[in-house]
Amino acid sequence: MGGPELEQLIGLFSRLPGLGPRSARRIVLKLLRDKEGGLARLADAMQAAAAAVRSCTVCGNLDSSDPCAICAEPLREARICVVEGVADLWALERAHVYRGRYHILGSTLSALAGRGPEDLAIAPLLARLEAAPVEEIILALPATVEGAATAHYLTERLKRFGIPLSRLAQGVPIGGALEVLDEGTLATALRARGAAN
Amino acid sequence: MGGPELEQLIGLFSRLPGLGPRSARRIVLKLLRDKEGGLARLADAMQAAAAAVRSCTVCGNLDSSDPCAICAEPLREARICVVEGVADLWALERAHVYRGRYHILGSTLSALAGRGPEDLAIAPLLARLEAAPVEEIILALPATVEGAATAHYLTERLKRFGIPLSRLAQGVPIGGALEVLDEGTLATALRARGAAN
Numbered sequence: 001m002g003g004p005e006l007e008q009l010i011g012l013f014s015r016l017p018g019l020g021p022r023s024a025r026r027i028v029l030k031l032l033r034d035k036e037g038g039l040a041r042l043a044d045a046m047q048a049a050a051a052a053v054r055s056c057t058v059c060g061n062l063d064s065s066d067p068c069a070i071c072a073e074p075l076r077e078a079r080i081c082v083v084e085g086v087a088d089l090w091a092l093e094r095a096h097v098y099r100g101r102y103h104i105l106g107s108t109l110s111a112l113a114g115r116g117p118e119d120l121a122i123a124p125l126l127a128r129l130e131a132a133p134v135e136e137i138i139l140a141l142p143a144t145v146e147g148a149a150t151a152h153y154l155t156e157r158l159k160r161f162g163i164p165l166s167r168l169a170q171g172v173p174i175g176g177a178l179e180v181l182d183e184g185t186l187a188t189a190l191r192a193r194g195a196a197n
Numbered sequence: 198m199g200g201p202e203l204e205q206l207i208g209l210f211s212r213l214p215g216l217g218p219r220s221a222r223r224i225v226l227k228l229l230r231d232k233e234g235g236l237a238r239l240a241d242a243m244q245a246a247a248a249a250v251r252s253c254t255v256c257g258n259l260d261s262s263d264p265c266a267i268c269a270e271p272l273r274e275a276r277i278c279v280v281e282g283v284a285d286l287w288a289l290e291r292a293h294v295y296r297g298r299y300h301i302l303g304s305t306l307s308a309l310a311g312r313g314p315e316d317l318a319i320a321p322l323l324a325r326l327e328a329a330p331v332e333e334i335i336l337a338l339p340a341t342v343e344g345a346a347t348a349h350y351l352t353e354r355l356k357r358f359g360i361p362l363s364r365l366a367q368g369v370p371i372g373g374a375l376e377v378l379d380e381g382t383l384a385t386a387l388r389a390r391g392a393a394n
Binding site: 001002003004006008009013016017018023025026027028029030039040041042045046047048050053061062063064065068069085086087 | 198199200201202203205206209210213214215216220222223224225226227228229232236237238239242243244245246247248249250258259260261262265266282283284287290
């Protein structure tokens with residue numbers, strides 16, 4: 001319908017995360033309604049990003065400068081928060097509570113999926129710690145089996161540096177209703193309960 | 198975060214229909230994970246579509262050929278289905294029940310929004326009917342106040358051609374549970390009830 005160019009475009013959009021054929025068609029029709037301001041502008045922005053954005057050689061963050069803006073900030077604290085991906089770094093930055101640096105692993109260990117330590121950016125992390133010691137390493141990994149396995153493995157590998165290691169607290173999310181929480185989170189939150197003052 | 202190119206790209210994506218900042222970030226990260234196959238390929242497809250796709254000068258459909266593939270199909274019946282937009286034409290084509298031609302109005306009449314008959318592709322429709330008479334005109338307009346006003350106006354304007362005019366049936370959608378239907382639809386479906394055989 002609409003010729004090969006249109007079908008190709010809708011097909012590519014429908015494979016993006018969270019989109020399907022219906023939403024892809026809606027988006028493409030909206031973009032075509034204003035070819036200059038919609039379609040061409042977005043295509044230009046994509047090509048500009050493809051040309052400019054690269055992985056930071058220090059921490060793995062995506063940025064148009066290398067080292068990335070965060071690594072280049074002189075006032076960041078000498079802490080490293082280890083995350084799985086760039087989306088996690090962005091989420092932590094939006095929370096405005098952490099003023100340290102980051103390290104992006106790129107993935108988590110998974111025996112099932114065949115992802116071993118060599119598939120993660122662990123060697124660059126060790127190299128960073130050799131080059132400049134830090135006050136603390138925070139493991140902000142997903143609260144999944146793979147995340148826990150990765151945290152466990154990193155704890156072993158980082159032991160020799162003698163740097164304080166911490167991990168994010170687990171419990172009831174803020175605004176979370178107990179009745180919709182899974183049993184695992186509830187059990188963790190109950191076991192880790194603190195004084196009510 | 199991530200430099201101006203990345204921010205610009207996320208901003209443009211987040212303004213697309215159905216997307217917001219969160220889904221835009223997810224999509225952009227996914228595209229950046231594979232620059233060649235993801236970002237560059239989608240940008241190329243967008244530029245190809247921007248260059249190739251245009252409005253059919255006969256019916257207003259979007260296609261890379263003009264007249265569009267539907268207008269160029271010789272075996273289509275001499276009926277015209279009048280729709281508001283290209284998305285409606287696509288939806289009808291997906292239903293595989295209609296083998297006639299289309300005419301896209303581009304909009305509906307709206308006194309509130311200040312859209313009059315001159316804002317709709319009505320003159321081209323009249324010109325088509327002058328040039329080649331058809332057996333039937335089907336008004337497949339939205340079941341809204343604007344859609345009804347547009348259908349009413351078109352009925353008046355098309356009277357002089359003496360062509361049978363029809364409109365889509367209104368009632369309970371297939372698979373629709375009565376308890377979640379609005380009162381207007383239920384009232385219409387009840388008034389238009391037919392024999393149960």
